[in-house]
Amino acid sequence: MAFSCATGKHRRPGRVKQATTRTVGVAALTTTGVIGTLAAPALAADTSDGQAGLTLALSIGDSVAEQIDAQAAAQRQAAQDAAAREAREEAEAQAEKLAAERAEKEREAERERAAREAERKRLNARVAPIAGSYVSTGYKAGGSVWSSGSHTGVDFHAASGTAVQSVGAGTVVEAGWGGSYGYQIVIEMTDGTYTQYGHLSSIGVSVGQAVLPGQQIALSGATGNVTGAHLHFEVRMTAEYGSDIDPVAYLRAHGVNV
Structure with a gap:
């Protein structure tokens, strides 16, 4: 036989049960952050036996809210710290x-300076006009073979056809007889x-041509007023005849051992 209840209204729950129910409701609402707007009307009808439960629920709600606030503050601080660290790392990387x-x-500037200095030294370098040769007739040697009465340059010993090289960097201004x-x-x-x-047998450059130290420009010979093959080498302060200086001293001043 099925269990049944008496007809009519069910019995009203006791005061303790009502207070407990309301307390649970307050605790639940506290976690959602709406206790201030919903809990008060629901509890206004009963301020006797449920007061202790309400106080407990409010305390729990405050504690949870404080924990949530603390957690949010910690998260904000962590985000700020991370942003500051990222900004600092980016600044350091930059x-x-x-x-x-x-x-x-x-x-790069130092390499350019070194290259310019090396080029300057290369352009200012001097070499002997004939490699491995020696001076056979010195500067200002006297004799009737020279129209000025003395030798205006020096003669380097060289068989006909010996390579003649520019003693330094410059531009050819004369090339011919x-x-x-x-x-x-x-x-x-x-x-x-x-x-x-002078006294060349062959010319290998032309007027206006730039030459470098040690560049071959001709072959020695015995052309012009000579008694045998050699190279006449002369240094002048200007292009004019009579402005000659000692070629050996000139070469030695530039580090050439002759």
Whole structure:
């Protein structure tokens, strides 16, 4: 036989049960953050036996809210710390990049300075006009064979066909027949002086051509006013005849051992 209840209204729950129910409701509403708007009307009808439960529910709600606030504050602080750390790391990386770029520019500038200095030294370098030769007739040697009464240059011993090289960097200003000098080449050097190469058997450069130290420009010979094959080498302060200086002293002043 089925269990049944008496007809009519069910019995009203006791006061303790009502208070407990309301307390649970308050605790639940506290976690949602709406206790201030919903709990008060529901509890207004009963302020006797349920007061202790309400106080407990409010205390629990305050504690949970404080925990939530603390957690939110910690999260905000962590986010701020992370952003500050990221900004600091980015600034440090940018500073390192700029320092590396600056160092590379300084290295590049130093390489350019070194290259310019090496080029300057190369252009200012001097070599002997004939490698491995020696002076056979000195500067200002006297005799009737020279129209001025003395030798205006020096003679380097050289068999006909020996390679003749520019003693330094400069520009060819004469290349051809030079009367008593035979076939000759005159080069204006980068320092403004002029070097002359005479009695050549062959010329390998032309007027206006730039030459470098040690560059072959001709072959020695016995053209012009000579008694045998050799190279006449002369240094002048200007292009004019009579402005000659000691060629050996000139070469030695530039580090050439002759």
